[in-house]
Amino acid sequence: MTLQYGHAVFLSYASQDAPAARRICEALRTAGIEVWFDQSELRGGDAWDQKIRHQIRDCALFVPVISAHTASRPEGYFRLEWAIADQRNQMIARNKAFIVPVCIDTTPEGIDDLPDSFHRVQWTRLPAGETPPAFCQRIKSLLGTTEETALHLQPHTTLQGAAVAKAPASRGWILVAVAGVLLAGVLTLKPWRMANAPPATPAVSAAPAVPGTAPERSIAVLPFTDMSEKKDQEYFSDGLSEELIDMLTKVAGLRVPARTSSFYFKGQHVTIAEIAKALGVTHVLEGSVRKSGNTLRVTAQLIRADNGYHLWSETYDRSAQDIFKVQDEIAARVVDALKVTLPAAANSTGRTENAEAYNQYLLGRNLMDRATPAGYASAEQAFRRAIALDPEYAGAYSQLALAEAYWSDQTGDGSGLARASGDAERAIARAPDRADGYFARGYLRTLWLWDWEGGGADLRKALALDPNNAEISQGYALLLEAEGDLPGAIEAVDKAVRIDPLRAANQNQRGLLLIASRDLPGARAAYHRVLEIDPENPRAYAQLAIIDLLAGHPDQGLVWLQRPIEQRGGGWERIAAALVQHSLGHDKESKNELDRITADSARFAAFQIAEIHAWRREKDEAFAWLDRAYAQRDGGMTRIKTDPLLDSLRSDPRYRALLGKMKLPQ
Numbered sequence: 001m002t003l004q005y006g007h008a009v010f011l012s013y014a015s016q017d018a019p020a021a022r023r024i025c026e027a028l029r030t031a032g033i034e035v036w037f038d039q040s041e042l043r044g045g046d047a048w049d050q051k052i053r054h055q056i057r058d059c060a061l062f063v064p065v066i067s068a069h070t071a072s073r074p075e076g077y078f079r080l081e082w083a084i085a086d087q088r089n090q091m092i093a094r095n096k097a098f099i100v101p102v103c104i105d106t107t108p109e110g111i112d113d114l115p116d117s118f119h120r121v122q123w124t125r126l127p128a129g130e131t132p133p134a135f136c137q138r139i140k141s142l143l144g145t146t147e148e149t150a151l152h153l154q155p156h157t158t159l160q161g162a163a164v165a166k167a168p169a170s171r172g173w174i175l176v177a178v179a180g181v182l183l184a185g186v187l188t189l190k191p192w193r194m195a196n197a198p199p200a201t202p203a204v205s206a207a208p209a210v211p212g213t214a215p216e217r218s219i220a221v222l223p224f225t226d227m228s229e230k231k232d233q234e235y236f237s238d239g240l241s242e243e244l245i246d247m248l249t250k251v252a253g254l255r256v257p258a259r260t261s262s263f264y265f266k267g268q269h270v271t272i273a274e275i276a277k278a279l280g281v282t283h284v285l286e287g288s289v290r291k292s293g294n295t296l297r298v299t300a301q302l303i304r305a306d307n308g309y310h311l312w313s314e315t316y317d318r319s320a321q322d323i324f325k326v327q328d329e330i331a332a333r334v335v336d337a338l339k340v341t342l343p344a345a346a347n348s349t350g351r352t353e354n355a356e357a358y359n360q361y362l363l364g365r366n367l368m369d370r371a372t373p374a375g376y377a378s379a380e381q382a383f384r385r386a387i388a389l390d391p392e393y394a395g396a397y398s399q400l401a402l403a404e405a406y407w408s409d410q411t412g413d414g415s416g417l418a419r420a421s422g423d424a425e426r427a428i429a430r431a432p433d434r435a436d437g438y439f440a441r442g443y444l445r446t447l448w449l450w451d452w453e454g455g456g457a458d459l460r461k462a463l464a465l466d467p468n469n470a471e472i473s474q475g476y477a478l479l480l481e482a483e484g485d486l487p488g489a490i491e492a493v494d495k496a497v498r499i500d501p502l503r504a505a506n507q508n509q510r511g512l513l514l515i516a517s518r519d520l521p522g523a524r525a526a527y528h529r530v531l532e533i534d535p536e537n538p539r540a541y542a543q544l545a546i547i548d549l550l551a552g553h554p555d556q557g558l559v560w561l562q563r564p565i566e567q568r569g570g571g572w573e574r575i576a577a578a579l580v581q582h583s584l585g586h587d588k589e590s591k592n593e594l595d596r597i598t599a600d601s602a603r604f605a606a607f608q609i610a611e612i613h614a615w616r617r618e619k620d621e622a623f624a625w626l627d628r629a630y631a632q633r634d635g636g637m638t639r640i641k642t643d644p645l646l647d648s649l650r651s652d653p654r655y656r657a658l659l660g661k662m663k664l665p666q
Contacts, residue, residue, distance in 0.1 A: 008033050008060045008061065008139075009062075010036045010055055010056055010061070010062050011025055011035055011063050012062065012082060012085070013065035014065070014073060014076055016067075016069040017065050017070070019128075020067070020126075020129030021037065022129070023129035023130060025037040028139060031133070031136035031137070031139075031140065033136065033143070056081060057084075057088060060142075061097065061143065062085040062088075062089075063101070063102055064078070064081075064082055064085070064099070064101050064102070065104060066101055066103045066104070066107055066118075067103065067105050067107055068105055070107075071107055082115055083115065086115035086116070086118075089117040097142045099117045099118060100121070100124065100139070101123045101124070103123045103124070105559050105562060106562060106563050109122075127556075127560060128553075130556075214255075214276065214280045214281050214282045214305075215281075216338075217282075217338055218254065218255035218280065218282050219248065219254065219282070219283040219285055220257050220275060220279045220284050220285070222241065222266075222275070222286045223238050223263050224238070224240050224241045224286070224288055224300075225288040225289070227297075228292065233291045235363050236289060236359065236362055237289040238263070238362075240289060240362075242365070244330060244334075245259055245262065247331045248334065249466070249469065251340050252340070252341070255280075256468065257279045257280075257499065258500035258503065260502060261502035264278075264502040265278075272286075272303055272308065273305050273306070279502075280501075281305065282305060282306065283304055283311070283337075284302075285330075286300070286303065287300035287301060295317075296316075296317070296319060296320045296323060297318075298316045298318070299314070300313065300330050301314075302337055312333055312337055314329075314333065316329070321355045323358065324351070324358075351393075351394075351395055352386070352389075352393045352395070352396070354390045354393075356389055357390040357393055357396070360385040361382070361399070363382045364380075364381075364382030364399055364403065365399060367379035367382060372410070373407060373411050376410065379403040380400060383399050383403060387400070392430050394426075394430035394434055394436075394437060395431075395436060397423045398424065398427035398434075401420040401423040401440040402420070402440050404419045404420035405417060405443075405447075408420065417444070417449065417633070421444060423440075424444060427441075428441065433465065434465065435461075435463075435465035435469060436462070436466075438458045438461045438462040439459065439466075439471065439475060441458045442454075442459035442461075442475060446475065447475075447478065447635045448635065450482075450637075450662050450663065452482065452664070456479055459472060459475055459476045459479055470495075470497075470503065470506065473492050473495045473496040474492075474493060474496040476492045477489040477492035477496065477509060477513070481638065481642055482640075482664065483664065484641045484664075486513060486516055486517045486642060489513050490513050490514070490517065493506060493509050502533050503533075504534045504540075507530045508526075508527070508530055508537075508539055508543070511530065512639070515543070515547065515550070515644060516642035516643065520547050523547055524544065527540045527543050527544050528544075538572045539572045541560045541573055541576075542572035542576035543576070544557075545557035545558070545559075545560040545561050545573075545579075546576050546579060546645075548560070549576075549580050549583055554584045557580045558577075558580050560576070561576055561577050571605060574597055575593075575597060575605070575608050577593045578597065579612060579615050581593060582612075582615060582616050590616070594609070606625050606628045606632055606634050606636075607625070607626070607629040607634045607636030607637055608636065610622045610625035610628075610629060610646075611645040614645055614646045615648070619649060619652060622648075626640070626658060627658075630661065640658070640662070640664070641664060
């Protein structure tokens with residue numbers, strides 16, 4: 001027997017949320033789904049009450065729109081609708097979906113004034129009512145509808161972009177976002193999620209999967225476990241994994257996700273099969289390291305993910321001096337098992353044979369990950385100790401150059417850039433066939449020295465030597481954007497995303513490039529993927545607000561900036577708030593935010609302060625801050641040709657003069 005419904009979906013909302021509810025309604029209707037969406041200004045009375053009860057009794061799915069408005073209102077007709085739906089839900093089998101809660105802001109799921117049935121299923125987050133096709137498809141699946149479902153034709157608004165959806169817990173299938181590629185219908189274990197979770201322990205659900213069947217010749221190298229007695233050698237075990245990744249990426253025809261993606265699952269209770277599916281690989285290499293004094297035990301095992309079969313495993317008991325031989329032997333066993341060929345001396349040029357120098361190098365790499373002035377300063381010291389032990393250590397020179405450059409950028413001490421240039425030259429002189437020296441010099445020339453010709457030559461040379469390096473592709477995208485080649489920059493960053501899909505910075509850069517290209521829906525999807533990877537990423541919240549601002553919807557943009565203050569990322573969200581509040585006509589609030597940014601972050605945010613003044617059409621102030629950013633070698637200046645927030649300045653002669661000073665093509 002086929003059930004017949006009056007309307008497929010009943011959409012219930014508070015009057016203040018009508019714009020967001022309308023966006024959800026029209027997205028569903030556009031997808032061919034019938035929706036009951038009452039837009040009457042006057043509610044109540046016996047006739048209306050009977051009509052509502054009839055619609056809720058006959059609908060297939062009940063979608064309550066939850067928000068800060070509904071949480072703050074102790075009374076409202078929507079509460080009557082929710083109570084009726086809750087009563088009907090009690091008569092429906094537990095394995096049959098009926099209640100599909102949708103939250104349009106950051107209201108937490110734990111609020112206690114909702115019907116019990118609203119708590120028994122996971123919520124879908126559709127900020128400001130932005131509704132992606134995936135949510136519509138999920139509703140269709142819950143309804144069991146076909147393409148012949150009647151389209152309920154009524155006037156509708158235009159949808160802006162996409163959002164992240166989360167499926168009810170009662171369903172066995174879940175959609176997840178795809179990092180770095182177009183959305184595809186990929187199945188995984190948990191739902192799309194935008195809930196706030198600590199970024200240090202991201203859930204598997206946050207891991208975007210790679211679509212399609214994983215290639216046979218593909219492998220993820222997981223971080224080796226530190227088994228040392230004092231658990232103080234994690235930097236060493238991580239470094240071993242990273243060195244193996246670097247070696248294997250040089251194998252032609254072998255797909256190897258980059259470090260950030262392979263390390264994404266560190267510390268989580270996740271199966272090999274889940275990791276392999278998320279990373280789009282067929283094989284996984286894992287192991288452990290036990291280091292005590294000069295004694296080293298390394299275990300490694302290669303696993304086929306689809307059946308858990310161990311292709312090989314080995315234990316190496318060696319002295320610490322033999323770590324390089326262990327790396328080579330493990331890499332050789334991997335490529336032999338996968339029937340590929342490891343290039344001769346895949347990682348021998350530029351590395352050291354001094355075990356303690358290598359130890360200091362790995363320590364420096366670990367300290368760099370802190371991304372703070374103190375971390376960069378400590379990393380410099382570690383790399384210098386490595387060089388003191390082996391003055392010909394090219395790899396240490398290239399990393400030292402990057403540490404010095406980042407330290408200089410964060411402290412404002414320009415002497416670091418001069419030292420970085422010299423150390424990059426020393427890295428290249430010692431290993432002219434190694435990519436990282438050219439990358440260090442090319443990145444330095446692009447981001448801070450604005451030597452576009454030299455930076456381009458270096459980065460293209462680095463890509464030729466190491467074409468599967470996501471970091472180099474990301475740096476090359478930065479150069480192309482500075483030169484105004486947005487299609488080329490997007491192509492380069494897309495390559496970085498394919499290699500390192502779970503690195504939020506790659507998706508962030510992709511979002512900026514799509515904003516510059518005026519592809520706001522694409523940029524919106526990129527930042528939703530950032531939040532899939534890192535649910536607390538402050539720049540993603542800020543950029544989503546700016547996307548709404550550029551789309552002409554500053555009121556929607558403000559929704560992204562209403563997180564609890566303890567969860568905000570400070571500067572980025574404050575910058576977005578200054579822009580959005582101005583467009584809403586809240587000049588006092590906008591000025592307050594701008595003053596706080598100027599007082600707190602003038603050294604680090606000169607370019608962003610210029611953006612705010614440009615958006616406020618305060619041209620003199622904007623150019624003053626751009627001149628300051630120029631003098632400070634602010635890395636944001638590489639976006640001066642493409643940033644839409646600077647559009648009001650482009651017809652001013654001072655803008656063309658600034659491009660000339662930077663030697664950028666006009």
